[in-house]
Amino acid sequence: MSTLKNEVYEALIEFIEKNQNNIYRLAYSYVKSQDTALDMVQESIYKAIKAYEKIEDPSSVKPWFYKILVNTCLDELRRSNRMIATAPEELPEEAEDSLSSRADYMVLYKALESLDTETKTVIVLRYFEDMKLIEIAKILEENINSVKSRLYRGLRLLKFQMREGDFSDAE
The missing domain is CATH 1.10.1740.10 (RNA polymerase sigma factor, region 2, helix turn helix motif)
Known part of the structure; x- marks a missing residue:
């Protein structure tokens, strides 16, 4: 070798x-x-x-x-x-521990699940796996500008959904 x-x-x-x-x-x-x-x-x-x-x-x-x-x-x-869709109590402990509370996790999880697969993939790789955009572009075999666009569009959607309270009773 x-x-x-x-x-x-x-x-x-x-x-x-x-x-x-x-x-x-x-x-x-x-x-x-x-x-x-x-x-x-x-x-x-x-x-x-x-x-x-x-x-x-x-x-x-x-x-x-x-x-x-x-x-x-x-x-x-x-x-x-x-x-x-998976109930929060069925998730591995590491996923729960990384968020401040179960309620926060449930809101974020529901908001993430509402995204299309490609957008969710970009957000998960960027923020949960701490990958750089160029690495994500390589993984997905896409132009980096497409990855950036999908990331920012997804973040806007998450922000809107969480701000509007679509997934949470508390505000």
Whole structure:
């Protein structure tokens, strides 16, 4: 194995080990089932290890892997033709802990679920996975301006929905 391929493989394994919780949460945000999310993570890791030689730079492991994960989850949703709303008590603890209260989470979750899949993907990758816009553009194979436009449009929609109280009884 060449030195570059070895570096890429080690970078991939290190990325997976260090980010396993984030990887799982992202998969879960799509499929809404712990078992299915674990299957999606496992399938994505398998695909990544099988094709790691396609990566030319160890620094591009993160967007490359997330692209595999997002596409694997979207394929599963298309295959099963379902988008299931999940009750907050069924979410993994890490997702709940990152918000100040359960009520805030429920409002945000309902608002996010109202967005189309492409817009939701951009917002989740940007704010929940802390990815840069250029990385998101690579993952989604889109122009960065399209990603920016979708992000800002989605944020405006979320802000409007949350301000209008569409998802909350309290104001």
